[in-house]
Amino acid sequence: MTLSSAMRDSTPLPLVLVAEDNEDNRYIAATMLRHVGYRVIEAATGSAAIRLARSEKPALILMDVGMPDIDGWTATRTLKDDEATRQILILAFTAHALPADAVNARKAGCDGYLAKPIEPSRLVREVAAALAAGTAWPQS
Numbered sequence: 001m002t003l004s005s006a007m008r009d010s011t012p013l014p015l016v017l018v019a020e021d022n023e024d025n026r027y028i029a030a031t032m033l034r035h036v037g038y039r040v041i042e043a044a045t046g047s048a049a050i051r052l053a054r055s056e057k058p059a060l061i062l063m064d065v066g067m068p069d070i071d072g073w074t075a076t077r078t079l080k081d082d083e084a085t086r087q088i089l090i091l092a093f094t095a096h097a098l099p100a101d102a103v104n105a106r107k108a109g110c111d112g113y114l115a116k117p118i119e120p121s122r123l124v125r126e127v128a129a130a131l132a133a134g135t136a137w138p139q140s
C-alpha cells in the first residue's frame with residue numbers, strides 16, 4: 001500500500017515508534033507522521049524504546065542514537081538480536097551526519113539512516129519508502 005492510497009481510502013497506516021530523547025524533535029516527527037495517518041508511539045529513552053518495541057511490535061522505529069540510559073546503537077542491536085523483534089525496521093535518526101555514522105548504523109543493524117535536521121515532508125517520504133521497500137538503504 002502506498003502512502004497516497006492509504007490517505008485516499010483512510011486505511012490506517014502502520015505503527016511507528018519514535019524513539020527520541022529531545023522532546024521537540026520527538027513531537028515534530030510524531031506529529032508529522034500522525035498527520036498523514038501513521039499510528040505513532042513515543043519513547044524518550046533507549047530502555048523505553050526496547051520495551052515498547054517488544055510489547056507493541058511497530059512496523060518501523062525511528063531510533064535516535066544519543067538517548068539516555070541505553071543508546072540507540074545498543075537498543076538497535078538488542079532488538080535485532082531478539083527473534084521476536086528483529087523484523088522491525090529500524091532507521092537511525094541522528095544528528096551525527098558523517099559518513100562513518102552511516103557505517104555505524106549498518107554495523108548496529110539499522111535498516112537505514114536519516115540525518116537530522118530533516119524536513120518533515122522528507123521524513124514522511126523516507127518512512128513510507130522504507131516501509132514499502134523493507135529498508136532505507138539504497139538498493140544496488
